[in-house]
Amino acid sequence: MLSVQRMMPFFTSQEDFRLRLVFAYQYFSIIKGGEVYQFVPTEGKEIVINMKSLQVENLGEVFVFQRGSRFLRLPLYQLLLISDLHLHLSSMLEGTFNVEMKMPEVVVEESLNIVNELESANKLRMIDYALETNNRTLFNELTEGLH
Structure with a gap:
């Protein structure tokens, strides 16, 4: 070796x-x-x-x-x-080693949009779960900023 x-x-x-x-x-x-x-x-x-x-x-x-x-x-x-x-x-x-990788702006923007969509969909699933399990505290936490 x-x-x-x-x-x-x-x-x-x-x-x-x-x-x-x-x-x-x-x-x-x-x-x-x-x-x-x-x-x-x-x-x-x-x-x-x-x-x-x-x-x-x-x-x-x-x-x-x-x-x-x-x-x-x-x-x-x-x-x-x-x-x-x-x-x-x-x-x-x-x-x-200091290597700079510059991602194209379009790729960064698309990635951020996808992450936002996934987070939004996940939040909706969590609200559905809170309703199904009758968890009022979780439901209130998740819907606080929606009003």
């Missing part, structure tokens, strides 16, 4: 719903068998994440790590399987 010692993107960019994390020499290292291997950007050097599905898109990208004269060549899919890389990516996406 490999573990990520350090993982800090050298450069990030967001295009539409894709987040690109680009790595350089000192910003990415792993530990294998108690030895630290440093990232070498000879082949793959970026991770592309689809922000809609939160899936890594370039799983075939090959990352190379070096310790002295020894090299480890690992495709990104394998690195995700045999290391704790996904934990580091998750923490970046959850706010440790």
